[in-house]
Amino acid sequence: MKTRFEVLSREEIEQIHAASLAVLAEVGIKVDYRKAQELFREAGCTVDEETQSVKIPEKVLMEAIGRAPRQFTLYGADPEFKLEIGGDSVNFAGLGTPTAVLDTETGQHRPATMEDLARHIILIDSCRYIGCSQLDIWPTDIPMTTIHTEAIRAWVRHSRKPFGMGCYGFLPTLDMMRMTALVAGGKEELRRRPRFFSICSVVSPLQMSRMQIEGLLICAEYGQPLAMSPEAIAGATAPATLAGLLVQENAAILAHIALAQIYRPGTPVLYGTVSTIANLRLGTVALGAVETGLISAASAQLARYYGLPVRCVGATTEAKTEDIQAGLERSATLLQATLAGANFITCAGTLDSTMLESEPLVLLDDEWCGACLRVAQGIDVRPETMALDVIKEIGFSGNYLAEAHTVKHFRTEHYIPNLLPREPYDTWVKEGAKTALERARERAREILKTHQPRTLDPELERELEEYHRMVAARPLEEFYAYEADEKQDFSNL
Numbered sequence: 001m002k003t004r005f006e007v008l009s010r011e012e013i014e015q016i017h018a019a020s021l022a023v024l025a026e027v028g029i030k031v032d033y034r035k036a037q038e039l040f041r042e043a044g045c046t047v048d049e050e051t052q053s054v055k056i057p058e059k060v061l062m063e064a065i066g067r068a069p070r071q072f073t074l075y076g077a078d079p080e081f082k083l084e085i086g087g088d089s090v091n092f093a094g095l096g097t098p099t100a101v102l103d104t105e106t107g108q109h110r111p112a113t114m115e116d117l118a119r120h121i122i123l124i125d126s127c128r129y130i131g132c133s134q135l136d137i138w139p140t141d142i143p144m145t146t147i148h149t150e151a152i153r154a155w156v157r158h159s160r161k162p163f164g165m166g167c168y169g170f171l172p173t174l175d176m177m178r179m180t181a182l183v184a185g186g187k188e189e190l191r192r193r194p195r196f197f198s199i200c201s202v203v204s205p206l207q208m209s210r211m212q213i214e215g216l217l218i219c220a221e222y223g224q225p226l227a228m229s230p231e232a233i234a235g236a237t238a239p240a241t242l243a244g245l246l247v248q249e250n251a252a253i254l255a256h257i258a259l260a261q262i263y264r265p266g267t268p269v270l271y272g273t274v275s276t277i278a279n280l281r282l283g284t285v286a287l288g289a290v291e292t293g294l295i296s297a298a299s300a301q302l303a304r305y306y307g308l309p310v311r312c313v314g315a316t317t318e319a320k321t322e323d324i325q326a327g328l329e330r331s332a333t334l335l336q337a338t339l340a341g342a343n344f345i346t347c348a349g350t351l352d353s354t355m356l357e358s359e360p361l362v363l364l365d366d367e368w369c370g371a372c373l374r375v376a377q378g379i380d381v382r383p384e385t386m387a388l389d390v391i392k393e394i395g396f397s398g399n400y401l402a403e404a405h406t407v408k409h410f411r412t413e414h415y416i417p418n419l420l421p422r423e424p425y426d427t428w429v430k431e432g433a434k435t436a437l438e439r440a441r442e443r444a445r446e447i448l449k450t451h452q453p454r455t456l457d458p459e460l461e462r463e464l465e466e467y468h469r470m471v472a473a474r475p476l477e478e479f480y481a482y483e484a485d486e487k488q489d490f491s492n493l
Contacts, residue, residue, distance in 0.1 A: 002376070002377060002378030002379075002380075003339055003375060003376050004340070004341055005297050005336060005339035005340045005341075006297065006301055006340070007294055007297045007298050007301070007340075008298050008301050008302075012243075013301055013302060013305050016243065016246050016247055016250055016302065017250070017302075017305065019247040020247050020250040020251040020254065021058050021061070021251075023206070023247065023248065023251040024055065024056040024061060024251050024254070024255060025055055025056065025057060025058065026055070027053075027055075027206065028046075028048075028053040028054050028055035028056065028206075029053065029054055029056070029206045029208060029251070029252060029255045030051070030052055030053050030054075030207045030208065031047075031053070031054045031207075031208045031213070032052050032207075032208070032209070032210045033208065033210040033213045033214065034485055035213075035217070035485065035488070035490070036054075036208060036213045036217075036259060037049070037052070037054060039259060039262050039263055040054045040056065040259065042262075043060050043064070043258075043262045044057060044059075044060045045057065045060055054255075056255060056258065060258070061254060061255070064257070064258035064259075064261040064262050065254060065257055065258060065261065065306055065308075067261040067265040067266060068257060068260075068261055068266075068267070068268075068269050068307075068308060069086075069266060069268050069269075070086055070087070070307050070308070070309070071084065071085060071086020071087050071089075071309060072085050072086060072225060072268040072309070073085070073193070073194070074132070074162045074194055074195070074197060074225060075162060075193040075194060075195050076160045076161040076162050076195065077155060077156050077159055077160055077161065077162075077163070077183060077454070078160035078161075078453075078454055079184075079193055079195075080160075081131075081160045081161055081162075083132065083162065085225065085309050085343050085344055086309040086343055087343075088341065089343050090338055090342065090343060090345065090373060090376065091131050091132065091343060091344050091345070092129055092130045092131060092132075092314075092344075092345050092346075092347055092348065092365075092366075092369045093124075093130060093131065093132035093133065093134060093164070093197070093344060093345070093346045093348065094120070094124055094132070094133045094136035094346060094347075094348045094349065094362075095134075095136060095313060095315070095316070095346040095347050095348055095349070095350050095354055096136060096350045096354025096355065096357075097135060097136065097137070097138040097354070098112055098136070098137055098138060098350055098352075098355050098356050098357040099111065099112055099138045099140060099355060100112055100355065100356050100357070101116050101137070101356065101357040101358070101359075102321070102322070102351070102356065102357070102358045102359075104359045104360065104441055104444055104445065109356070111140040111141070112137045112138055112139055112140055112357065113139050113140065113141045114139040114141055114150055116137045116139065116357065117135070117136070117137040117139055117150075117151060117154055118154045118157075118158055119359065119448055120133065120136055120137050120349070120357065120359070120362065121133045121154055121155055121158045121159050121163075122158045122447065122448060122451050122453070123349075123359060123363065123444060123447060123448070124136075124159065124161065124348065124362065125158060125159040125160060125161055125451065125453045126447045126451050127348075127362070127363070127366040128370065129366050129369035129370045129373065130347075130348050130365065130366050130369060131161055131162070132162045132163070132164060132197060132344075133155065133159060133161060133162075133163055133164075134164035134165060134197065134199070134346070135148075135151050135164070135165045135166070136348070136349065136350075136357070137357055143472075145471070145472075145474065145476065145479060146468065146471055146472050148165060148168060148172045148175055148176050149175060149176075149179060149464075149467065149468040149471045149472075150468070151163075151165060152176060152179045152180065152183075152464070153179075153464050153465070153468060156183055156456060156460070156464065157456055157461075158453055159453055159454075160453050160454055162195055162196070162197055163195070163196060163197065164196060164197030164198060164199060165196075165198065165199070166198070166200075166201060166212075166215070167198055167199065167200045167201070167211065167212045167213075167214070167215020167216055167219065167226075168211065168215055169210075169211040169214050169215060169479075169482075169483065170214040170215075170218065170482045170487075170488050171478070171479055171482040172215075172479075173214065173215035173218045173219065174218050175467070175471055176196070177190075177196070177218055177219065177221075177222040177224070177493070178467065179464060179467055180195055180196045180222075180224070181222065182460065182463050182464060182467070183460065183464075187222060190222055190223065190224070191222060191223035192223075194224050194225055194268060195224075196219070196222075196224040196225075197224070197225055197227065197344075198215065198216075198219040198224050198226045198227065199226075199227050199229050199272075200212050200213075200215065200216045200219075200226050200227065200228050200229065200256060201229055201230075201231065202228055202229060202230035202231075202232075202249070202253060202256055203230075204230055204231065204232040204233070204238055204248065204249065204252065204275075205232070205237055205238060205248055205252075206248065206252055207252075208255070208256065210483075213259070214483075214488070216256065216259065216260060217259075217260075217263055217490070218493060219267075220260045220263050220264040220267040221263075221264060221493050222493070223264075223267065223268070224268075225268040225269065225270060226256075226260055226268070226269050226270070227269070227270040227272040227311040227344070228252075228253045228256040228257055228260075228269060228270070228272050229272035229273060229274050229311060230249040230252055230253060230272075230273060230274065230275055231274045231275060231276075232245050232248060232249045232273075233275070233276060233277065233278045233285055234275070234276070234277040234278060234291070235277060235280050236278040236283070238275070240278075242291060242294060242295060242298070245275060245295065246295070246298055246299070246302070249273060249275055249299075250302055253271055253272065253273075254306075257269050257271070257308070268309075269309075270303075270309045270310060270311040270343070270344060271299065271302065271303035271306065271308040271309065271310045271311070272299075272310065272311035272312070273295055273296060273299040273311070273312055273313070274287075274313050274346075275292075275295050275299075276289055276291060276292040276295065276316075277289050277291045277292075284353075285353050286318060286353075287313070287316040287317075287318070287353040287354060288316045288317035288318040288319065288325075288329035288330070288333065288353065289318075289329075290329075290332050290333070290336075292313065292316055292333050293314070293332055293333040293335070293336030293337060294336065296312035296313060296314070296333070296336055296337040296340060296342060297336050297337070297339075297340035299312060299342075300337070300340040300341050300342045301340070304341070309343040309344065310341075310342050310343050310344070311342065311343070311344040311345070311346065312337040312340070312344075312345055312346075313333065313337065313345065313346050313347065314330075314334030314335075314336070314337040314338065314342075314345045314347040315330040315331075315333060315334040315347035315348065315350075315365050315368065316329065316330065316333045316347075316350070316353070316354065317329035317330050317333075317350075317351055317352075317353075318352065318353060319351050319352070320352050320356065321351065322351070322358055322360065322361060326351060326361075330365070330368070331368065334347055334365075334368060334372055335372050335375065338369075338372035338373065338375070338376050339372075339375065339376055341376075345369075347365055347369065348361075348362050348365045348366070349361045349362035349365060359441075359444045360437055360441040360443075360444050361440070362444070363419060363440045363443055363444055363447075364419060364436060364437070364440045367418065367419055370415060370417070371415050371417070374415035380413075385409070387405055390403055390405045418443075419436050419440050420436050421434070421435070421436060421439070
């Protein structure tokens, strides 16, 4: 990547780093989970059981951070599909957990269903640039206790690409890992070729949630990448200044990464952020704000300072429909994250602060991801691309359309969209006067009718179905029982 957007100087990065160290050493972080407290204590941290806080010395923190890999490979349900995470790589994925969708056929705003999740996974699988789906739709028509198992089955059936979900506590996360191990061919093969992208939500201000940390430790045990992702809100759960927010979230992110490395050194992690500003007029979140992009860019710089891959958000918007506001806000946040060199950008298909899904937007986002990558590529200047010999040959007359130099270079030099109209007005009218959104809607329908990503092995289908049935039959009391320390057997994961 040639074009790089940086919002912090080296001196400013070091100032944020120093302030973050002071926060962890002097204030600490609240940890409401005894196992995590014990891990920190054994590593040399100070644990105050009364306040459930942990103070982390600089030496302990930085030694732990140093154990994290600088880059890693994330494989798909089809192991031939893979994403390189880290270095100069930029990858894109789905975003959010919308509980509602804009129906592709009717345009109506309605609750999200399990079918919507399956359709979303299919659309992501068809994309050229978006390389990973997640639990990007939150179904409202199935029990909460089986969403994680239904999601994994839908992923395996409909996608070649990797998949991700959040850290949902001890038992659900263990279910997710065991089912993914079935897909991979066993726990050790899953460790060798990670397929699951885990999002560990970092609670602001300066907290480690028990549910999230339970999931973090289990994902680390299985060697699956963890994105430590605060959703700090400047002016609400973090200081109103972006610098203050960065200090607070940097401290929290580093603490979570340190815990993963203390528990299982070498666990793949991403320095992550989903942070933004508050809409202080209403007391709500403004994820589509232009400041979200600034926070993403700064986070990318901080991650590089620590030698870590980074996850950010892009294409975020407060718009409630596919309108000009959606286009403006989504463009600003996605372009900033891409030019900042974020390695994993979750960005596809959402409106209304990620709470509303639009299928055609997924496909338009895929095109915009490609365009952003082209901008990041910059301009290649060398004798071959300066084309002096061709310019001399053409001189004052003729054109370059039929030149061998044009044929050789136009596909790599020019980004060519599929859904954005570029034809003359008269031609556009003659062909139906279709907007980009209408074209994307038609393309979504076509994909959903015809896309066949892979054939699922019948034995694997049977094993996943059996596991799902076991989870579906599990009484609710059993879920809650495993939140007790004495029920959690980490020696038998």
